[in-house]
Amino acid sequence: MEAFEWMAWTGPSATFFAVIFAILVGMTVWDLRSPSVPRRGFLPLETTRGDRLFIGLLGSAYVNLLWIGVTTLSPWYSLAMAVVLLALVMRYG
Amino acid sequence: MDKTHDNKAWFLVIPVFVIVAFSAIIPLMTVVNYSLQDIFGPNERYFVGTEWFREVLNDSRLHGALYRQLLFSGLVLLIEVPLGVAIALAMPPRGWTASLCLVLLAIPLLIPWNVIGTIWIIFTRPDIGLLGRTINGLGIPFDHTAAPLDAWVTVMLMEVWHWTPLVALLAYAGLRAIPEAYYQAARIDGASAWAVFKYIQLPKMRGVLTIAILLRFMDSFLIYAEPFVLTGGGPGNSTTFLSIYLVKQAVGQFDLGPAAAFSIIYFLIVLLFSWVFYQVLQRVGTGDK
Known part of the structure; x- marks a missing residue:
């Protein structure tokens, strides 16, 4: 692990990237087994699963930034909201 | 359900992915790690959670730099x-004059970015610069080192001179790719020049204009060398754009934690705008909403 020492890893950031990586691998396997068909949900554009993941993750990042920027409450709340947002976009977006 | 794509082709992307991983993804991961810590030295750092993000998001100087950056990029695109x-429409379609135009247009693109700044410093100097002295000679006071508006005008002129040729070259390539049959059909229908532009040329240039707009937005949003050399971010903070402010913070003050948090926010803004532009431009002229 010394080879990665220069990257200044922390537990939370390692967990974050591990989750993102797991999602990407999972989505790739899912798409190989059952290719995504573009469809239209509540988002104003036709999206594939990958598009919805991107929109959900980007939206989650902005939810967290907004929360950190305007409140002093724990970021765990914004993380919970971001997970809900991601799930909603993936399912109904 | 039948497969809609041959997904095996995606494996061909692996070499690109490996290169991008080393040049972009791993550095970006490091920046994320930095953004969560207070860095005192290579082996001395402390976890601070979202503290730097909170500090950066409430930094009024950053808000100022962001507004200036949005204004700058908006003006650049407009x-x-x-x-x-x-320019592309006015260029000759073929022959030696077309070649000459292409070479002339390419010149600003070939000059190193820091040299561009130096050229414009000299060009706009009120005492010896051709432009600066001419404007002052007309009785209009002009000094980009003292007046914020003059600094903005100079930075915009420099930017437009430097990068409009790229848009023109891309648009020209798009125009040349339109088959002659479209123009013949338009002539038979008695279409006006405006109708030809609106219904043939503009839709056919959609692809290259998408690339041009995305490139110009991202490049102008990340601009550093030219305004840094020309104005150094001044007078005051009037031309301190996001990159200039970021470098001042990261290199000048060695605040790596806040600079990393700032970089991530910066990255997310560029990502959002680029995605929105891409989505909008993909739908222009296709009838989709």
């Missing part, structure tokens, strides 16, 4: 895209 398309 000026360079129509001007580039107009």
Whole structure:
């Protein structure tokens, strides 16, 4: 692990990237087994699963930034909201 | 359900992915790690959670730099895209004059960015610069080192001079790719020049203009060398754009934690705008909403 020492890893950031990586691998396997068909949900554009993941993750990042920027409450709340947002976009977006 | 794509082709992307991983993804991961810590040295750092993000998001100087950056990029797109398309439309379609135009247009693109700044410093100096002295000679006081408006005008002129040729070259390539049959059909229908532009040329240039707009937005949003050399971010903070402010923070003050948090926010803004532009431009002229 010394080879990665220069990257200044922390537990939370390692967990974050591990989750993102797991999602990407999972989505790739899912798409190989059952290719995504573009469809239209509540988002104003036709999206594939990958598009919805991107929109959900980007939206989650902005939810967290907004929360950190305007409140002093724990970021765990914004993380919970971001997970809900991601799930909603993936399912109904 | 039948497969809609041959997904095996995606494996061909692996070499690109490996290169991008080393040049972009691993550095970006490091920046994320930095953004969560207070860095005192290579082996001395402390986890601070979201503290730097909170600090950066409430930094009024950053808000100022962001507003200036948005204004700058907005003006760049508003000026360079129509001007580039107009230049492309005015260029001769073929022959040696077309080649000459292409070479002339390419010149500003070949000059190193820091040299561009130096050229414009000299060009706009009120005492010896051709432009600066001419404007002052007309009785209009002009000094980009003292007046914020003059600094903005100079930075915009430099930017437009430097990068409009890229838009023009892309638009020209798009125009040349339109088959002659479209123009013949338009002539038979008695279409006006405006109708030809609106219904043939502009839709056919959609692909290259998408690339031009995305490139110009991202490049102008990340601009550093030219305004740094020309104005150093001044007078005051009037031309301190996001990159200049970021470098001041990261290199000047060695605040790596806040600078990393700032970089991530910066990255997310560029990502959001680029995605929105891409989505909108993909739908222009296709009837989709």
